[in-house]
Amino acid sequence: LSKRYSRGGNLNDLELAIAVGRKALRMMPLQLEFRRDETNKRRAHVLMYGSCLNNLSNRLRSRYERTGKMADLDDAIRYLRFACQFGDLAPQDYLASWLNNLATMIRNRYYRISHIPNLEEAVQIARDSVGKTPVGHKSRGTRLSNLGNHIQMLYERTGDVKYITEAIETARLGVSCCTPGTLDYAATLDNLATKLSWKAIKDEDVSAQEEAIRLSREAADILPPDHPEQASYLHNYARQLKLFRIEEKAELRRLWSQAWKSFNSPYVVRLQAARFLTDFLLDSNKLADAYDLSMEVIDFLPQIHNKSLTLHDQQFVATLFSGFATHACSLALHFKESPAKALDLLERGRGVMLSLMTDETKDRKAPTSEQMMCAAADGAIVVFNITTLRSDAIVVMDTEMKHFHLPNLGAARTQEWLQKNLTGGSPRERGTKNKAYRNFLTWLWKSGVKTIMDGLQYTFNADLTQLPRVWWIGTGLASFLPFHAAGDFSMGLAESALCRVISSHSPTIKSLIHTKARASRNIPGRALRNQLIVTMSKTPGEEDLPGVIEEAVAVVCATLEERAHVVALSQPNPEQVLREIDQCDAAHFACHGISHSYGPLWSGLILQESSTQQDVITVRDICESQHRHRELAYLSACSTAQSRSDGLVDEVLHVVSSFQVAGFNHVVGCLWPSDDAVCARIAASFYSTLNAGFISKHGDKAAPLAFQMAVLEIKLDKEYQKRPLDWAQYVHYGA
Structure with a gap:
């Protein structure tokens, strides 16, 4: 089952392999009490039990790589640690294999939580694994290559040149130990190419650039179609081209497109490829293709981001989708789609963790236009969307939706204001920063908020009890802009949001609908x-x-x-x-x-x-x-x-x-x-x-x-x- 999964990527095969592995482990409890004359019997039992733990751990790691469930990785590490405790009773070759797998899993844990002791432990365990693997052993090449991967991550973390030098040397040894044309050979080539690219960047080494590209291409060519690692190899090859041969645009697009459509590969790599491809299409002004891809990614989101994940896993998955919805919204408006369509994309691709935590029906659909307008019955909902492509506001009212294009509220200018860090600094800087922040609020008013106020005919009223309500929602760069405080205060309160509307904020329209429904069940006026x-x-x-x-x-x-x-x-x-x-x-x-x-x-x-x-x-x-x-x-x-x-x-x-x-x-x-x-x-x-x-x-x-x-x-x-x-x-x- 596991081999069939590794060839075809069918998740059902992997799920069944895990179930069988758990059942096998339950049927074979660990037994360590044997008579003195039963040493061989004891060793055989430990070997069989340890092998079961190792096999189950590998299957759990594969599912982690496919689904992102941290519990699978933690269980895999726990099982293998237990197996390695009895290594003195197992043949050295088996122990070396278990240690190699354990090191890789611990490094994967470091990748998720950035805990440096995990990485240091992974390197030490991998060294031990290589030390127990004799020269000429069929697995020595892959174990050397894995050790090189762990050492490379030490370089990425510390910047210490000695680590990248050792990582390259170790990876070259790994390649030399593998039979050309095999899958193990492809894996070691791909790993070596990554390390050479780091050296090429550091030293501006042209020969390292060329070798990294050549090895990546060769590794990708060896891999058969539909292999679960296909997206990873294609993405790595594209990475080399992006770094060193950016002019090969057609090839870059082909590689990222093929990686995204490698349906049997881990979703993490597929989404990384989709992100690079989206940026590439936007930079190349292929806006229609970028729009189609963004919608594909948003449609893919519910398949992997669901209530079966823990909050930490949901948080990790959400980072992979960040930005797709805001670009999709901008592209929808660029192609003259309706405001309702643009909002649908935002609502399906943003605030997904909040949606899972508050939605008792497990319904991942975005609110309908009718539901959105119903939510605006007692006040308008104003959604600001700012991307590098364009800036817009969509206003939801009780009977209609309005769209306002805001060319002066550009991403570059917004980013420039945010990078000034006006809300931080020492007390002695407060005076200067208050003056700058007044200018920022004036810019925010004139570039966006005033347009909305005037468009909705919301005028000045000193009696706040008579003001209409507004819910502000910002996306992307606009997520934490203080729309409620915007104003040109040199003109008095008449030119400010403070005396035109009663302001509230909401993460998404769906969360606002949920809060309003909950509030309606309370006793009015209590x-x-x-x-x-x-x-x-x-x-x-x-x-x-x-x-x-x-x-x-x-x-x-x-x-x-x-x-x-x-x-x-x-x-x-x-x-x-x-x-x-x-x-x-x-x-x-x-x-x-x-x-x-x-x-x-x-x-x-x-x-x-x-x-x-x-x-x-x-x-x-x-x-x-x-x-x-x-x-x-x-x-x-x-x-x-x-x-x-x-x-x-x-x-x-x-x-x-x-x-x-x-x-x-x-x-x-x-x-x-x-x-x-x-x-x-x-x-x-x-x-x-x-x-x-x-x-x-x-x-x-x-x-x-x-x-x-x-x-x-x-x-x-x-x-x-x-x-x-x-x-x-x-x-x-x-x-």
């Missing part, structure tokens, strides 16, 4: 009866936040006036917080937040394990602790509405959206770190306004309205009028 308040005035390893005490007092006073039950947790750990969240209608956090660059699942709110050790309640913790429907989560913590993981920007997964997944209808957060004193003032104003009468009068609009009133109060304060970095970061998500 006040907040059970309030949780979490404060961290002192956090191990972080700056003190003395203002959180004042903030907590203000929240308590406001909620007690409404006769709410209050639970206050000072300096808690994550377990305490997760336990109390289950009992509250509203949760207020005054603490530090963290946005993790490796992946949003590790972002969160910083609490503490002890007085000297911090702990984090992570996005994953919050998403996995879904509760009954809640009303409000107020996150008075820095960067809770921000994602620093570039490869996952289209997932819009951060601390704020995780609280939406957990069941909160309204969530308040920040796009960047906020001032301690301003946090306290906005919170006090918000809660004092959001009383039972206010909620009863304004319904679901009450929370965003009260919040915008509080923010505007800070904006109008003379101390903060020219300091947008102290108030523009505050955002509301939800119904």
Whole structure:
């Protein structure tokens, strides 16, 4: 079955091989107690048991490479570690094989989680495997080649020249040990070509360039059609051409196209090829072909990104699809497709993790046009899409959809603003950066937001209670732009979003529909009866936040006036917080937040394990602790509405959206770190306004309205009028 899978790539063969392997292992329990005169019998039993573990591990690794399920790789490593424990009882050749396989699996784990000890262990185990493989052995070439792969990754991680030199020498030995024309020979050629390309880049070595291209081409030619490794070899050959012979455009397109259509190959490599091919087609102005390919990739997404994956696996898969939906949207609009078609592509290709976590029906379809317009019954939904091809906004209203082309909101200019890092830096830079940020908000207003406001005939009104609602959704580069704060404040509030609409944000239209449906099941006008308040005035390893005490007092006073039950947790750990969240209608956090660059699942709110050790309640913790429907989560913590993981920007997964997944209808957060004193003032104003009468009068609009009133109060304060970095970061998500 395994050999048939390796030839034909039929996943059913692999699944059956794994089932048979597990059954064989259950039928043969490990037995180590033998009489002294039964040494050979003991060795035979260990050999058979270890071989079963090795075979099952290899099948699990193959399924991991095909599906991306990290649990398969972890199980494979665990089984092989166990087999290698009894290596002194197994023939040296078998042990060498097990060690070789184990090293490769541990290196694959490093590739997923970037944990350097995994890579160092893989190199050491591979060296041991080669050391136990005698010269002339049929597998010595592949084991040397694998060792070279592990050493190459050390070079990629450290940049130390000695590693790439050793990797090339080791890979050459591997090639010399294999029979030309065989699959093992092809594998060693392909591996050597990769290492030579690194040397060619480092040394600008023309001979290394030519050899890398020649070896890659030869390896790809040896491989039979429909082999599971076909996409990998073709993609590697294309990589060499892209690096050193970019003028061979026809060949590059052929290789990437064939790699993408290698249906038996692991999806990771196929998607890498599809990404290179998309960029190639866009650069070559083959827009129709790029559009077709983008739609193919989006159609492929549900096949591999589904609820059978863990959150970590979903996060990994989502990185491979990043950017396809935004380009597909731009291309759809370029070819005069309807706004509904463009939105369908965005909704199917973005926010897929949130969709899986919140969709109880397992329906991966995008909302219909009718469902989208129904969601806009009490306010317009404005979707900004910015790519290198073009910039647009699509507005969903209760009876129609409108499209606005925004040529001045270009990707290059947007990227230029974002790279200025205006929201970071030292306190002494604050004055200069506030001035620059005012210019940025003016540009954002004139280039995009004003066009929408004027097009929808949303005009200035100083009475915020009379303003219409708008939900902002940004994609790609626009994902975290502060549309709610845009304005030319040199012209007063009339030229700003603050006095034209009541702003809320949403990750996707589908998530907004889900939140609205959940909110509609709550009792209209109900006040907040059970309030949780979490404060961290002192956090191990972080700056003190003395203002959180004042903030907590203000929240308590406001909620007690409404006769709410209050639970206050000072300096808690994550377990305490997760336990109390289950009992509250509203949760207020005054603490530090963290946005993790490796992946949003590790972002969160910083609490503490002890007085000297911090702990984090992570996005994953919050998403996995879904509760009954809640009303409000107020996150008075820095960067809770921000994602620093570039490869996952289209997932819009951060601390704020995780609280939406957990069941909160309204969530308040920040796009960047906020001032301690301003946090306290906005919170006090918000809660004092959001009383039972206010909620009863304004319904679901009450929370965003009260919040915008509080923010505007800070904006109008003379101390903060020219300091947008102290108030523009505050955002509301939800119904």
